[in-house]
Amino acid sequence: MRPIYSLNMQTPKQINMNEKTIYLSYWVRRYLTDYMLAAKNLSRNTVRSYRDTFRLLVGYLRDVCNKNPDKLHLQELTINVVSDFLDNQQETRNVSVATRNQRLAALQAFAKYVSMNSPEHMEWSRNIRNIPKKKAPKKMITYLEKSEMDALLSLPDQRSAQGRRDYALLIFLYNTGARAEEASDLNVSSVTLAKSKSESTIPLVTIVGKGNKTRRCPLWDNVCAILKTIINDRKPDEPLFLNRYGQRITRFGIYEVVSRYAQKLELQFPSVRDKRVSPHTIRHTTATHLLQAGVDINNVSSMKIIKRESADYHTRALSLSSVSLETGNKPLSHQ
Structure with a gap:
């Protein structure tokens, strides 16, 4: 006899799937492997740059925030966490403002991808995407005479x-x-x-x-x-x-x-x-x-x-x- 589910009940498969979507690691894996390589068809350098951003973010969450990245919920990646991560990169790695903005752009593109595939995270995505870029002095064009x-x-x-x-x-x-x-x-x-x-x-x-x-x-x-x-x-x-x-x-x-x-x-x-x-x-x-x-x-x-x-x-x-x-x-x- 087939089990009867109420409107509020979910199958074990649905429950497991919904549990996965709350984790940051789930979305990072999907973004880097399924989307960037297969769907977006980006260059190797772009993929490498985005992957480096998440590698540095994971290290920051683990070493500075004392959080287990595998168990971190997506919603825990707040505006303050992202801003502190970017500030940390400038202070400890002495990266330029342009590099800082590139890291932020990678995280904002990731947030946009999440919202497109998970409407319940649209508010979180909007918050991340509203983090302002840091203004950098414009460099003069370098060329040879x-x-x-x-x-x-x-x-x-x-x-x-x-x-x-x-x-x-x-x-x-x-x-x-x-x-x-x-x-x-x-x-x-x-x-x-x-x-x-x-x-x-x-x-x-x-x-x-x-x-x-x-x-x-x-x-x-x-x-x-x-x-x-x-x-x-x-x-x-x-x-x-x-x-x-x-x-x-x-x-x-x-x-x-x-x-x-x-x-x-x-x-x-x-x-x-x-x-x-x-x-x-x-x-x-x-x-x-x-x-x-x-x-x-x-x-x-x-x-x-x-x-x-x-x-x-x-x-x-x-x-x-x-x-x-x-x-x-x-x-x-x-x-």
């Missing part, structure tokens, strides 16, 4: 295989404004090159950026030439840029290459030391030089190098630079 960028590109010794690889990597970053991870992920098949001068194929590279958004960027003639020398007869599914061991270069490897030549550049341009040159600096350099060359900001933003809403980018880039359009200089010409 045309003379500095030319000097950087002249540093690799192209007589050696590694020197040619380094030069190809540096000028590729300058040509495309690609992020380090985007350049690392490229395969030989990502690049379309003309096989001969008579061929009408437009040389370009297909880059997969944040959120798996794809963009195509034309390649300069000298970039095509150096890429041909490092590709040789490699297969389409092989990495475009290799490390010294013949394996795919990582984004950390790209940072190391840029940093190594930036240190050499400081000997010629001591002011570069304050710019802390990185692959992202070259990315800013590409955007700034395009704007200085008269390229419309909408076209630059369509290349996913800068955000369109950065309206003051154009003004600052043109007003600060020593490269003047009136002199006829073309900032991106490096032949």
Whole structure:
């Protein structure tokens, strides 16, 4: 005989499920594994950043608050707890205001996810999402002047295989404004090159950026030439840029290459030391030089190098630079 349940009664399965949803650990697991990786399809760096936020939060709850994160109820993650956690990060880890705001953004995105899947937690979610970001002083855009960028590109010794690889990597970053991870992920098949001068194929590279958004960027003639020398007869599914061991270069490897030549550049341009040159600096350099060359900001933003809403980018880039359009200089010409 089937059991008869009243309207207020729940099956054992329903009871267990409702018990799970009150715990913070249940929602963190669902958010990181089911949502971020499967549904949201975010980049590895974004997932890693969000995971680090929860790892630090768990450590704070355990070591500072003396709470067992596995048994912590979601409602116990209050405004005060989150604010104290963010303050603790600034005090003990000496993180910047920008990093603090990134941690807060991760927790607020998590709160939004919870409310979408559990309406009974909407009030809790609203409270977390109303925690204000901390204001940080706006930093000036860091980029290299045309003379500095030319000097950087002249540093690799192209007589050696590694020197040619380094030069190809540096000028590729300058040509495309690609992020380090985007350049690392490229395969030989990502690049379309003309096989001969008579061929009408437009040389370009297909880059997969944040959120798996794809963009195509034309390649300069000298970039095509150096890429041909490092590709040789490699297969389409092989990495475009290799490390010294013949394996795919990582984004950390790209940072190391840029940093190594930036240190050499400081000997010629001591002011570069304050710019802390990185692959992202070259990315800013590409955007700034395009704007200085008269390229419309909408076209630059369509290349996913800068955000369109950065309206003051154009003004600052043109007003600060020593490269003047009136002199006829073309900032991106490096032949």
